[in-house]
C-alpha cells in the first residue's frame with residue numbers, strides 16, 4: 087500500500103514542496119512548460135469551482151482558512167441532478183471520540199498522506215473512515231484542501247463521499263463514508279488465508295463502476311476534472327463490491343477552450359502514469375484513461391502494475407502485456423490464475439481489447455471514457471455462469487460499445503470474432 091510515486095517526483099508530498107511560494111508565482115499559470123516546477127495543485131479548481139475566491143485571497147499565506155471559509159456547507163442540487171452534501175466541519179475532539187483516541191484497533195491502513203482509522207460518529211450513528219494527515223509531512227495540506235474542495239462539489243454513486251473535515255490548529259483530518267470491503271488492492275493481491283479471490287463477474291462490475299466514476303469527472307462535471315491518481319488502492323469497495331473512486335488530492339481541472347492539455351509537475355503513481363504525461367508534464371484526460379487501462383489489466387491478470395518480485399521483463403505490467411496483445415494465443419496465459427479457468431473466453435478477449443486500447447502509447451489513440459463505460463457496461467451485463475458458460479458468453483459486443491476507428495484497435499475484430 088501507500089504511494090510509490092513516479093521517480094522524479096519522489097512522493098506526492100515532495101512534489102508539493104515549496105507550495106506556498108510557488109502558489110504566489112504560478113497561481114494562474116497554465117503555460118506549456120514541460121517538467122516545469124509548477125505546483126500540481128488545482129489552483130484553477132479553486133477559482134473555477136468557487137468563483138467568489140479572488141486571486142488576492144488565495145495568495146494569502148493561510149491558504150487553508152481561505153479555502154475552507156469559502157466552502158458552502160449547505161446541501162444543494164447540482165445541475166447534473168445529483169444532490170451535493172457539503173462537507174461538515176468537525177472538531178478534533180469529535181474525531182478523537184469517534185476513533186477511541188485513534189486506537190490501534192481502529193487502524194485501517196496508511197497511505198501517502200497519513201493513517202486511516204475506522205470511526206463511529208455518535209451524532210449521526212454512522213461508521214466513517216477518518217484520514218489523519220501526517221503532521222510531520224511537508225505538504226499534505228495542499229492535497230487536503232484540494233480533496234475537500236473537489237469532493238465538496240462532486241456527488242456520484244461511484245465516488246467516495248466526504249462527510250467532513252477537521253482543520254483545528256495544526257490537525258488536518260478528512261472524514262469519509264466507510265467502505266466496508268476496503269480497497270480493490272486488498273482483494274486482488276496477497277490474499278489472506280481463506281479469502282476468496284474476486285470472480286469474473288465481480289471484476290467486470292468493479293471495472294464498469296470505476297469507469298462510470300471517471301466518466302462523471304471527465305464529462306458530466308462542469309468544469310471537468312482530471313483525476314490523476316487512478317489505481318487499485320484508490321478504488322474502494324462497498325457492500326456487494328460496489329466500487330467508488332477515492333483520493334482527489336491530485337485532481338486537476340481539465341484544459342478548457344481549445345487547449346488540449348494542462349501543464350503540471352508530473353505526479354501520480356509509478357506504473358499507472360501515462361508515458362506521455364511522464365515525459366512532457368502535459369496532462370490530458372487520456373492520462374487518466376491510461377491509468378484506467380492499467381487497473382483493468384490488473385483486474386484481468388491479477389498482476390500488480392509494478393511488481394519487483396517478478397522476473398525483470400515481467401515487472402512492469404504494461405510492458406509485459408503489450409507484446410502479448412498481438413496474438414490471441416497468449417490471452418489465456420494472461421488471465422489471473424486465481425480465476426482457475428472460470429471466465430468467459432470471449433469476455434476475456436473483449437476485456438483485454440479494452441485494456442489494450444486504454445494503455446496505448448499515443449494518447450490520441452486511447453478511447454474516450456464514455457466509450458470505455460459503454461463497452462464495460464456491456465461486459466458487466468454478460469453474466470458469466472460457470473455451469474453454462476458457453477451460452478452466457480457468446481454474444482458480441484455491440485459495435486457502438488467501442489466506437490473507435492479500426493486503426494485504434496490493438497486487438498482486431500477478427501481476433502475477437504474468431505473466438
Ligand SMILES: Nc1ncnc2c1ncn2[C@@H]1O[C@H](COP(=O)(O)OP(=O)(O)O)[C@@H](O)[C@H]1O
Nearest residue numbers: 088089195196197202215262264265268269319
Ligand atoms: N473510506 C474508506 N473506507 C474504508 N477503508 C478505507 C477508506 N479510505 C481508505 N481506507 C483504507 O485505508 C488504506 C489507506 O488509504 P490511503 O491513505 O488512501 O492510501 P492508499 O490509497 O495509498 O492506499 C486503504 O488502502 C484502505 O484499505
Ligand SMILES: [Mg+2]
Nearest residue numbers: 197319320333
Ligand atoms: Mg487512497
